[in-house]
Amino acid sequence: MPFQYVLANLLAQNEGAVGVLFLDDTGETVDFACSEFSPFQMRIVGAYVGIYLRQTERFLASSALGGARFLHVEKDNLHLYTMPLPDGYYLALVQRRPALTATARRTMEDACAQLQRELFARN
Numbered sequence: 001m002p003f004q005y006v007l008a009n010l011l012a013q014n015e016g017a018v019g020v021l022f023l024d025d026t027g028e029t030v031d032f033a034c035s036e037f038s039p040f041q042m043r044i045v046g047a048y049v050g051i052y053l054r055q056t057e058r059f060l061a062s063s064a065l066g067g068a069r070f071l072h073v074e075k076d077n078l079h080l081y082t083m084p085l086p087d088g089y090y091l092a093l094v095q096r097r098p099a100l101t102a103t104a105r106r107t108m109e110d111a112c113a114q115l116q117r118e119l120f121a122r123n
Helices: 003-013 039-063 101-119
Strands: 017-023 029-034 071-074 078-084 090-096
Touching (some): 003 029, 003 090, 029 039, 039 071, 039 078, 039 090, 078 101
Antiparallel strands (some): 017 029, 071 078
16 A cells, blocks of 8 residues: 555545645655645645654653654644654644544554554564
8 A cells, every 4th residue: 555545545534634744753744645735835834843743752852751652733723643653754634623633643543554564564
C-alpha cells in the first residue's frame, strides 16, 4: 500500500481535515495530502508543527518524562495533531474547528500502523 494512499485516506476520514503531513525528524515535510490549503501553505504548517515537536521533545527530555505519543495543539481556527513513527518520523493531521479529537486519534493510530507496516518493516 503506497503511503500516499494512507495520507489521502486519513484526510478523507476526518471531517474538516484540511491536510495530512508526513514529517521527517527535523520537521521537514516529506509528503502531504491536502484539501483546502495549497502545497506551500501545507509546508508552512509542517514547519510550525516541527517547531512544536522539537520544543515538546526538549521539554520531555529535560524532565525525563519519556516521549510524546500524541500531541494536540489547538489554535484559534485549527487543531494540529501529531503522532510519532519509527526513525524520528511523524504523522500530522490539520483539522478545522470544531474537531472530533477521538476520531482524529483513532484514524491516526490506524494510519500510523499502516505506515509502520509499509515503510518501516524490518526484514
